[in-house]
Amino acid sequence: MYDFNTKRFLFVWLLCSTLCVQALSPYAHRVFEYCPAPGQFINKAYPAYEAGETYEDILKKVTKVLVGRKESGIVCLGSWGGYIVLGFDHAVQNKTDTVDFKVYGNAHNNSAEPGIVCVSKDLNGNALPDDPWYELAGSGYYSDSTIKNYTCTYYRPSPANGNVLWKDNLGDSGYVLRNDVYHSQASYYPLWVSEDSLVFSGSRLVSKASGGGTSWISPPYAWGYADNWPNNHSGSDFDIDWAVDDQGQPFYLDEIHFVRIHTGVQDQLGWLGEISTEISGLEDLHATIPDLGTDKPALRYLSTVRQLYVQAPPGSCLEVFNIQGVRVFTQEIEGGILLNNGMEELVLVQILLDFLPQNMYVARLSGNWGSVNSKIR
Numbered sequence: 001m002y003d004f005n006t007k008r009f010l011f012v013w014l015l016c017s018t019l020c021v022q023a024l025s026p027y028a029h030r031v032f033e034y035c036p037a038p039g040q041f042i043n044k045a046y047p048a049y050e051a052g053e054t055y056e057d058i059l060k061k062v063t064k065v066l067v068g069r070k071e072s073g074i075v076c077l078g079s080w081g082g083y084i085v086l087g088f089d090h091a092v093q094n095k096t097d098t099v100d101f102k103v104y105g106n107a108h109n110n111s112a113e114p115g116i117v118c119v120s121k122d123l124n125g126n127a128l129p130d131d132p133w134y135e136l137a138g139s140g141y142y143s144d145s146t147i148k149n150y151t152c153t154y155y156r157p158s159p160a161n162g163n164v165l166w167k168d169n170l171g172d173s174g175y176v177l178r179n180d181v182y183h184s185q186a187s188y189y190p191l192w193v194s195e196d197s198l199v200f201s202g203s204r205l206v207s208k209a210s211g212g213g214t215s216w217i218s219p220p221y222a223w224g225y226a227d228n229w230p231n232n233h234s235g236s237d238f239d240i241d242w243a244v245d246d247q248g249q250p251f252y253l254d255e256i257h258f259v260r261i262h263t264g265v266q267d268q269l270g271w272l273g274e275i276s277t278e279i280s281g282l283e284d285l286h287a288t289i290p291d292l293g294t295d296k297p298a299l300r301y302l303s304t305v306r307q308l309y310v311q312a313p314p315g316s317c318l319e320v321f322n323i324q325g326v327r328v329f330t331q332e333i334e335g336g337i338l339l340n341n342g343m344e345e346l347v348l349v350q351i352l353l354d355f356l357p358q359n360m361y362v363a364r365l366s367g368n369w370g371s372v373n374s375k376i377r
Helices: 005-021 054-068
Strands: 031-035 071-074 084-092 101-104 115-120 134-136 148-154 166-170 173-176 197-204 210-212 214-218 253-263 278-284 298-302 306-314 317-322 328-330 337-340 343-354 362-368 370-376
Touching: 031 054, 031 166, 054 071, 054 278, 115 197, 173 370, 210 328, 298 362, 306 317, 306 362
Parallel strands: none
Antiparallel strands: 031 084, 071 278, 084 253, 101 278, 115 134, 115 253, 148 166, 148 197, 166 173, 210 214, 298 306, 306 343, 317 328, 317 362, 337 343, 362 370
């Protein structure tokens, strides 16, 4: 018969088996929304659409590309206004006199497709992006050519493979033109969307593109926009101190949890098609990834903070046994930071073991790849 202390221990064990895993990822942890505007890559790629797929199916595809990693693939936001909302698994700190996070895209020299970046802090603590948003004022924010509070509506084409009509709140209209030589999919309008129109609102930048025929260039803005400079350039870094409120006034945020990015330009570049922001990752520049010193499944325990770092393929199982050989903790390894070692996918997670009484334990990590053991105290 179990005594009271044993029952209490088992209750704590069951509770912690679901609550004590922390991903500690410097990269995007979750995709909350993916709402692209029409474009030449929509339905065909980034991500590709298959007949019958729902919004949830598309969201899973985007999540697989962007969560827990960087630069492993790209997601297209389509024409002006198309957007994505990403979140971290922690607060990104606003540190003085330095940039705080990076947005990865696929820009290269004179091929900028600027995306406007907004940030939000989880003020109500519900881990959802339902608090106020603040635009990061890039180099074009205060320009007379930048339109604030712009709204554009796109209409489902009929036939489906027609150009996509758009109308804005300034009385202007135009088309997202088909580019059938290179992108001949059935429709440029997102086919998982049931509504016959899509409405987007936000700031709109003037296009810097120029050219004609087979020769086009799209120079970058100086700073402050996604997919505007190559990923190894400081122009893809962002400072939370750039945040402004709806009136364009600087607004101080000590930290942020969510990032929203939308295509900032409405323009067509001939055979290159529309300008459309692409995203390939998000990174907290203040976070660090623990190095376990190997590219194989491994365990590392930090006794000072009673944290166990686990590096393993997804689906592996962690078990902790006391000195009597009784299993006191178990957890399937999933999520976390994706590590690319060129051989197999590994994820890195941090597990807090401070709920266990101080004693000697053995941690066992196992999967179809084998197993490793480590003593922990």
